Amino acid sequence: MGPTRPTREKIKELRVEGITKRFPGIVACDSVDLTIGENEILALVGENGAGKTTLMNILMGLYQPDVGKIFINGRPVQFKGPADAFAAGIGMVHQHFMLVPNMTVAENVALGLKESHTHLRLDLSGVKKRIAEISERYKLPVQPDAYVWQLSVGEQQRVELIKTLCFGARFLILDEPTSALTPQETDDLIVLLRRMASDMSIIFISHKLAEVTALSDKVAILRRGRVVFKGTTAGQTAAGLATLMTGHEVVLPRNEGVDGCGEERLVVQDLCVKSDRGFLALDGVGFSVRSGEILGLAGVSGNGQKELAEALAGLRRVEKGRVSLMGRDLTNRSPREIIDAGLGYIPEDRTNEGIVSSFSIKENLILKDFASPKFSHGIFIKSQEEARNAASLQERFDIRCSSLNSAAGSLSGGNIQKVILARELAREPKALIAVYPTRGLDMGAEEFIHTRLLELRAKGVAIFLISEELDELMNLCDRIAVIFKGKILDILAGREATRPALGLLMAGIRPEAADRAAEPGEKA
């Protein structure tokens, strides 16, 4: 069968039947049947690794199914590559944006727009006209001459949407479109998709259930590659869907304990740190975390959180100020000294900084201790000890994998985070820094991590939690600090913190700014 000829035919119904796809070691999709009708929004829900993305990549012709068929308006179709899917009118916005960062917006659109590939010259003005049309029609503002790497995540997503629409998509697949958006951007996107649904059908992949109930007409739940629920969204509750998704009831734990009144463990004074580009990312930050306390750090990402975490972990030079743990000065010490002093660290980029993805799970679990007498004879690693350690941590932390010898990078995000958590907690730290520990994870994993953090708090560990999820901070923290442009604007008691109060501070507005003689807009 040749490539599908382009059609303008409306997609009244798209159906997949018995789709199965295996990857080495796992069945990503297991006889999946789904139907989506005209102008419908189907929410495809499932935990990380449930097979949602694989299924959608099959719909786009990026993967070939091992078994199963796709039907459009009742006729079987076969997609050998994305060109065939485009021709049939299907477009997808991938979770990891499919944009070339060192090209402009217009060039990115031109790449897939074959009619712009005229003669020996690229017809960029035609492409810009097309972008302007689409952007006008769907009210999606965009600058066609901006380079993609200069755009914020929200803007990049608009580019993705425009690109897909420019290719003539009449059936839209969005893979976790909100996972990297701020709450405001998420609300805007939901309004936009509602509006677009009058024109086309949409498959919306998410594991944020509030969005699912707000947006979709129908919902399908995948669990370990199988469809476990199909039905209309009306009448479903987020809690009910969560139960179906994880297979058990999910209740996110809350910090109910009395305020921790232990001794000060992690003390940061007047910290100044430079960013990669050389300007001051942190400008006189100070706080302390006590034993048995969770101090949260709220803020829109990019306000110095990354630099703060790295400075504390010894990965970035401190220009001025002091960091100490249990009274010991750790300013500008090596990571080794900081680790040995009892600081645990859950980094922001879990696949690149948290683990060595080509190493096995059991190797990753002793990454900070392989040279200690517990795991080595000096030259050789005690492999039995290593295996015993891995087996016991696997059980304690519920790490789901085919084998402890498989590469840690092959795990799902939630399981990678469990490996990191297991490694850090097994070392019994005095203080722990957790940077966006649940970002991009599903509810099951989130519940697990929250429970562990609260257990740790009860044991008297000082925890510093950097997050942009306000619910997470308000559920867990004893106190919440808010960072804006490298300065801590205020520290609120966890019980007093409300969404509006935190939101204002995150936007840089101090309620009694005048009283405190703030220097407005001094740094950019």
Next chain:
Amino acid sequence: MTALTIVLNILSIGIPFSVSLLLASLGEMFNQRAGIFNLGCEGIMSMGAFLGFMCAYSLQNTAMTPYANLMGVLVAGVAGTLLGLLFALVTVTFHAPQGIAGIGLQMLGTGAAGTLFRHFVGGVTGIPGLPNCPIPLLSKVPFIGPVLFNMNILAYLAFLFVPLSSYILFKTPWGLKVRAVGTSPRSADTMAISVQRTRYQALAVGGLFAGIAGAYLSLGQAKMFADDIVAGRGFIAVALVYFGGWDPYRILGGSLLFSIAQSLQLSIQVLGIKFPYEFAVMLPYVLVIVVLAFTRSAVVKGPAELGIPYDREKRI
């Protein structure tokens, strides 16, 4: 001898020296823009140099004599293209590690060229080679005329390729595809650009340029062939691409800098300046290393997925 004549002398030797480097690194730039670095450039240049020489040599005193040089360049270009495609087969289709495959190609090309030369020719033999074509009027301009406008046809073409390559890379659909598959092959794939086909094409172009660069050495510069005629220029070309931040104009700058430094060190020796010649010989290489060390990396502009094979069905 005045200082001016020394400088003009250095330039009039250095500028033609840069041609083979320029051609080879422009070709390598297309390879790398598409995400493949071809360390075999040296080998392709050797084959190009040998075949260019061989054509010119065997067509001497035949009816084809007027076309001997043209045939030499064409054959070298075709052979270079084929070797580029061979490299594509190994690295793009079979996902071989590019560094190792490149070293293999370098050994194959250099070794085969030397062996074939000994089999068919044997000893050092000169050929007339490419004549200089002074450009009327311009070549008579005092000082710069003889330096810039008295080169052979291939040299003029090579300098024309600089703006042309820039146009191809930044203004044509093909250039767009090349840049996309080198930076973000998965994005390109989702937009129905064939990563494999584009990489094959880029490697063919890179091979073509490297082959012609080799032919320039034997036909235009040395007017003979020897085993070590390429003398590491293929590797320098690879370095110049990084040096030039994957931009044709900056690559031109790099090629000129290196060649003029080389010509300078020759002058130092010829003029009998009291300076240890060992250090003079090192000069161009040291210069490249120093400049490379102080160049701010063009990470944002360059091909991010350089050296990584693309496999659609690999999970991300």
